[in-house]
Amino acid sequence: MNKLLCTTENRALNEIVAQLxxxxxxxxxxxxKKLRKLKDVDAGPHLLAALEAELKDVRTWETQYQMIMAIxxxxxxxxxxxxxxxxKQDFEATMVYVAIGDAIVRLSIEKERDAAxxxxxxxxxNEMLIDGALRAMAMLKMxxxxxxxEKIINYVAARELNQGIHFWVVAAxxxxxxxKVEEYLDYCAKSPREEITSAVALARKNKYKKWSPL
Structure with a gap:
């Protein structure tokens, strides 16, 4: 039964990889997007090869974003x-940097508490790289x-309450x-952005939410 399951899973993975x-x-x-959900490291080499080809066309930045996220x-x-x-490259579509920042954190951390x-x-x-990094931190529940x-909070606490950079820090x-954390949550509770104040309410209850970013 296990062999059959493994064969079925491999076949499904191969079909998705071929679609790249x-x-x-x-x-x-x-x-x-499908490979992001599967989280199968075996898809990595295929995704990297596909990304290298995809980067040749600046028009397909959304696909580049998803490939980087999947990696x-x-x-x-x-x-x-x-x-x-x-x-370090220039991207006209700055959302690509968010995926890059997210991926760098995921691929660089050596242990759960590794914030280096x-x-x-x-x-x-680079604000978009930073946004991706902070998002990965929240998604990984670091x-x-x-x-x-304290250093992370000091970095974002200097920003105005309406700036989105606060969201992923509060989500983490x-x-x-x-x-220091309680002080920061009190500060963010005054934000005019509903998604930030909602995240504050969850943080105060020590409850993580399953966020679904782009």
């Missing part, structure tokens, strides 16, 4: 040097050390504790 080579970008994008969520670490190079990749991206000053949490906060 479709002539139509929406089909390739659909395949990347990150599949945990294909050999792609990290390539993704790091992409972070996040700080490297904070240092770039609980950095107290000193690292249900597993965090301490006076």
């Amino acid at each position: 080579g479709d002539k139509k970008s929406p089909k390739r994008r659909s395949a990347a 990150g969520e599949c945990g294909y670490k050999p792609a990290l040097p390539f993704i790091n190079k992409l972070a 990749p996040i700080f490297k991206l904070l240092d770039t000053g 609980v950095p050390s107290d000193s690292h949490i 906060a249900p597993g965090w504790s301490g006076a």
Whole structure:
């Protein structure tokens, strides 16, 4: 039975991987989305090869975004040097940077509390890379050390309450504790953005929500 299941799963994976080579970008994008959900590291080499080809056409940035996200969520670490190079390139569609930041964090962390990749991206000053990094932190339910949490909060607390950068930090906060965290949540509770105040309410209850980002 296990062998049959494994064969069926392999066949399904192969079919999706084959779709990465479709002539139509929406089909390739659909395949990347499916591979994001599967989170199968075996899809990594195929996704990386598909991404390298996809990057030749600036018009297909949405597909590029999904392929980068899939590489990150599949945990294909050999792609990290390539993704790091992409972070330094110019993209007209800045949403691509969000996927890059997300993937870099996922592929760089060595342990659950490892916030070092996040700080490297904070240092770039690229708001979209930073947004992706903070989003990965929230999606992975990371609980950095107290000193690292304080540094992250200090970085975003200087921003105005209507800025979206607060959202993913608050979304990551249900597993965090301490006076600094409570102070930051009190600050964000005054935000005019409903998604931020809703995330604050969850954080105060120590409840994570299953977010579904693009």
